[in-house]
Amino acid sequence: MSVTHSTASRNAATNAVVDQLDGAGSKLVFRVGGTIGSPGTVVATLIMATPAFGASSSGTATAGAIASDTNAAGNASPVSKASLQTSGDVLAIYCDVAASASDINMTNGLTVASGDTVSCSSLTYTALPA
Amino acid sequence: MSEIKGPGGELRATVHVQRKATGKVETYYLLGHTTPEEHARILEEIRAGRLRLGPVEHGASGSLSGAGAEMNREETEDVSNS
Numbered sequence: 001m002s003v004t005h006s007t008a009s010r011n012a013a014t015n016a017v018v019d020q021l022d023g024a025g026s027k028l029v030f031r032v033g034g035t036i037g038s039p040g041t042v043v044a045t046l047i048m049a050t051p052a053f054g055a056s057s058s059g060t061a062t063a064g065a066i067a068s069d070t071n072a073a074g075n076a077s078p079v080s081k082a083s084l085q086t087s088g089d090v091l092a093i094y095c096d097v098a099a100s101a102s103d104i105n106m107t108n109g110l111t112v113a114s115g116d117t118v119s120c121s122s123l124t125y126t127a128l129p130a
Numbered sequence: 131m132s133e134i135k136g137p138g139g140e141l142r143a144t145v146h147v148q149r150k151a152t153g154k155v156e157t158y159y160l161l162g163h164t165t166p167e168e169h170a171r172i173l174e175e176i177r178a179g180r181l182r183l184g185p186v187e188h189g190a191s192g193s194l195s196g197a198g199a200e201m202n203r204e205e206t207e208d209v210s211n212s
Contacts, residue, residue: 017139028143082141082160095141110158115150126140 005128010059013127017092018061021052025087028066028120030079030112036094040081044072044118052084059130063123074114084125093125 005013026048034040049064084093112118143160 014139030145082143093139093141110145110147110160112147113150117148117150119146119148120143121146122142122144124142128139 005059005130007058007130010126010128010130011056014056014059014061014125017127018053018056018125019051020090020092021048021084021086022050023086024050026050026052027083027085027087027089028063028123029083029085030110030118031081031083032075032077033080034094036083036091039083039091039094041075042073043075043079043112044069044116046118046120048084053125056127059128060124060126063120063125066120066123068117068119070117072112072114072116072118074112074116077111079110079112 028046028048029039030043030045031040032043046069047067049066051064053061053063055061080096082095083091084095085091141160145158145160146155147158148155
C-alpha cells in the first residue's frame with residue numbers, strides 16, 4: 001500500500017531533520033564505509049552555513065553556502081557514504097553513495113586524494129516522498 | 131503488529147574536486163537516498179511525537195523529484211598552479 005504525504009507533512013519531516021543542523025559548524029562529511037551508528041573513515045569534511053539549511057519548501061530543504069575542504073584527508077577507496085552532522089559530530093543524516101547496486105550510482109566513482117580540495121556548490125535534502 | 135516501512139530521504143549534491151596533483155577540477159553530481167535506518171529513525175520520531183506532522187509552511191526555495199540514482203562526472207576547467 002502506498003503512502004502519500006501532504007506538502008505540509010513533507011515540509012515538517014524535512015525541517016525536523018535539517019533543524020538538527022541549525023548550529024554553527026555543522027558538517028557535510030564524505031566517507032568510506034560505515035553506518036549511521038558506526039560512521040566510516042572520513043575522506044573530506046566541509047563546514048556548512050549557520051543554519052545549514054533553509055526552511056523546507058515542497059518537501060525539500062536547500063543548504064546555504066558550504067565551505068570547501070582545502071586539504072582533504074583522502075582515501076584510496078571511492079567515497080561510499082556521506083553524512084550531515086553537527087559540529088559535535090552528532091549525525092543527522094547518513095547517505096549511501098555507492099555503486100549501481102546501492103542508493104547512489106557513481107559512474108567512475110569519486111576518489112579523493114590526500115590534499116585535494118573538495119567543494120559543494122549545491123545540496124538539497126528531502127525527508128519524505130510526495 | 132505490522133512494521134511500517136518506506137523509502138528513505140533523498141539527498142542531491144553537486145561536488146567539485148580540485149586535484150592537488152594536477153590542478154584540474156572535476157565536478158560530480160550526486161543523487162541518492164538516506165539509509166533505511168535513517169528512515170526508520172524518522173518514523174520513530176513521528177511515532178514518539180517528537181516529529182510533528184502538521185501545517186508548517188515556509189518560504190525557502192528548492193525542488194527535487196524522482197527516484198533512482200545516478201552520478202556523472204565531468205572535468206570543468208583546468209586550474210593553473212602558476
